[in-house]
Amino acid sequence: MPTFGFIGVGELARYTIDGLRHGNHAGPIVLSPRNRDHAVWLSANRDCRIAADNQEVVDDSDIVILATRPAQCLEALSGLRFRPGQVLVSVVAGVTIARLRQASTGDVEIVRAMPVSSAAVGASPTLIYPRHDAVAALFECCGKAIAVDAEQHFDQGTILACVYSWYFALFETLIESTGGPALPRATAAELVLGMARGAAELALARSDQTPGEIAAQIATDGTFSRLGLDRLERERAFDAWREACELLRERLEGG
Ligand SMILES: NC(=O)c1ccc[n+]([C@@H]2O[C@H](COP(=O)([O-])OP(=O)(O)OC[C@H]3O[C@@H](n4cnc5c(N)ncnc54)[C@H](OP(=O)(O)O)[C@@H]3O)[C@@H](O)[C@H]2O)c1
Incomplete structure (x- = not known):
């Protein structure tokens, strides 16, 4: 050893x-x-x-x-x-x-x-x-x-080692947004973290599909999932993540 x-x-x-x-x-x-x-x-x-x-x-x-x-x-x-x-x-x-x-x-x-x-x-x-x-x-x-x-x-x-820390901030936002008064915060936290783990496990297991394809398969027209995803896309929520990754890439290349 x-x-x-x-x-x-x-x-x-x-x-x-x-x-x-x-x-x-x-x-x-x-x-x-x-x-x-x-x-x-x-x-x-x-x-x-x-x-x-x-x-x-x-x-x-x-x-x-x-x-x-x-x-x-x-x-x-x-x-x-x-x-x-x-x-x-x-x-x-x-x-x-x-x-x-x-x-x-x-x-x-x-x-x-x-x-x-x-x-x-x-x-x-x-x-x-x-x-x-x-x-x-x-x-x-x-x-x-x-x-x-x-x-x-x-x-x-190594950019992903930073993205890892952003996930915690995202989880916190989702727990705050979905917890209380009807759903106790502890249950919201268990669900938010469990859904994240479940999504990651499924995406890892489905090597024949990209995560984007899985999202499109679930969030079809007329569903609540689509409604929320459309709003996130309209607000450029995912573009902000792309831009943050790009910022780190530029810094890393700059030495
Ligand atoms: N923390 C993370 O989440 C993370 C993630 C990925 C990569 N990293 C990398 O891991 C490295 C360490 O990060 P960290 O968060 O553990 O930093 P840290 O908590 O500041 O620990 C670094 C330690 O090194 C000691 N040190 C400095 N010079 C030394 C020397 N000549 N001989 C022996 N020890 C010395 C420091 O002592 P003093 O306190 O006395 O200065 C300090 O205790 C960094 O280079 C970072 O890029 C960290």
Whole structure:
């Protein structure tokens, strides 16, 4: 069982480690010492060990996960000595493999990954680049690993890690719009979240149909579903989502 080491013990490290333990990864996990409160909590509650420094994390791990903020990642990497055969997984948004390689010493393999917070409950669709069996196995513990063969696919795919957060805002709007006084908020929430999960499960299962085709099949003329969908389209509700995705794409391409 591989030993995983985390350099940068913030939100991402915490939910990924939750996911690993939730997914029954019983192997050793080593943490960098900075952000002591998080590290101490993980050590006490998720069976992790706190290293003396970042180099000890590297020395004691088979797979090192670099999880600092983008502005700190190159500095965190510089000076670390990797062994041949070790793997560095960067979850840092917007920093290419070429830049990570420049900042690192040795011939460590570098893989990028983008787990989201649903990893904590074993439900993160995690983009990885390039394909790597051991890294895919790590993220299969936290949901599903989705490998791509080009870094520009990875960069464009990271937009979806942001869209993921927009879903929560959409869910909240729908719960507020459909809950009370006749429907208790808790029931509205259960229905909103259950419908979202149901729609996603159906769309994933129906590989012969696009989600747009499923919508058109349900929201036929004269139905309440069509009435609402027409209103959303007239108000350009979906165009706003397209424009938000385009904004992120432009920012990512801008570096
Ligand atoms: N959070 C998300 O939902 C999410 C989703 C996808 C990708 N990501 C990516 O994941 C990375 C981490 O995000 P996060 O939300 O976990 O950030 P975070 O909560 O700010 O955690 C980053 C941690 O790294 C520590 N750190 C900084 N420099 C370090 C160094 N040289 N050695 C060891 N630790 C160091 C920071 O310590 P201090 O507090 O002392 O500065 C901080 O505790 C980011 O690059 C982000 O792009 C995050």
